[in-house]
């Protein structure tokens with residue numbers, strides 16, 4: 001019997017498993033994909049910004065070594081609009097900084113350490129559903145050999161991503177949702193980044209983001225319509241559009257593409273995030289549009305909250321934190337939803353000219369106002385991931 005069955009080997013599931021294992025609480029992770037797919041597939045490339053507190057969470061969990069060696073500490077970001085660059089300086093606005101380190105590397109580090117310390121991750125085990133009977137709560141899954149088996153758990157944690165199967169197991173849950181009329185075309189390229197820090201560029205042709213994974217690898221995104229198809233975006237068109245939207249404030253240096261993807265923008269919050277002995281974490285419970293890179297940070301925050309709650313239960317027999325998990329998690333979830341919504345509407349060019357007028361007024365105000373800059377900066381470096389657990 002596993003005490004805690006965790007469905008999904010993403011950042012939230014793996015962090016929770018690792019923290020519980022360190023305390024001697026048995027946790028088994030079931031993951032539908034193979035280890036190789038998770039660690040190396042270009043389809044698994046996600047965002048790469050860690051809030052200050054997320055970096056602390058990973059460091060304290062013993063997961064910080066490669067991140068601190070190979071990740072990039074950033075002390076600010078640029079906003080580009082009206083043909084000018086505006087830098088927000090995080091240390092002076094917040095006393096903190098952020099860390100640029102790809103989610104796929106975080107997952108690699110977590111898998112390696114967890115397995116090395118004797119943790120259990122069953123790859124290629126697809127969870128089919130849950131069953132509850134007099135004997136308890138069971139996770140039903142298919143093994144790589146095709147057999148259907150079940151595992152009894154004290155608790156089941158759904159950390160199975162934005163297409164979560166376990167999300168449907170919370171009776172009466174309400175889905176708060178918003179779809180935006182934009183998608184992001186993302187590329188990873190063997191090319192030096194446009195600047196030493198990220199540039200969020202607002203341009204009449206649409207938003208563009210200039211990020212990176214290392215000093216020789218850029219990660220860039222373009223706002224496109226939801227109906228766009230990847231086939232219509234050959235390499236030359238992508239680079240030309242990136243360059244145009246940067247508006248001459250820096251230089252785009254093209255290079256071979258390693259990956260190309262399309263992501264529609266949406267917001268989603270499920271309430272409650274728990275039912276009985278089932279708890280959801282990360283994208284299974286909430287999705288943010290990518291602007292501002294909050295997704296992985298939120299997932300890590302959920303994992304720390306649930307870890308604390310499970311620890312209180314197993315150590316002191318105290319159920320209060322488990323019962324209040326949704327309530328506590330939704331505080332940071334809504335804050336991240338607010339910030340992601342703010343960044344998305346601030347930076348993307350809308351169809352409606354009135355909306356665009358409001359947005360432009362806000363951007364110009366931001367460039368002048370230390371108060372608005374501080375609002376943006378303190379959300380960006382993270383309000384809720386304190387790093388303590």
Ligand code: DHB
Nearest residue numbers: 047048211290291292293
């Ligand atoms: C990245 C993604 C984001 O959504 C963002 O706001 C900043 C950076 C990235 O992938 O590097």
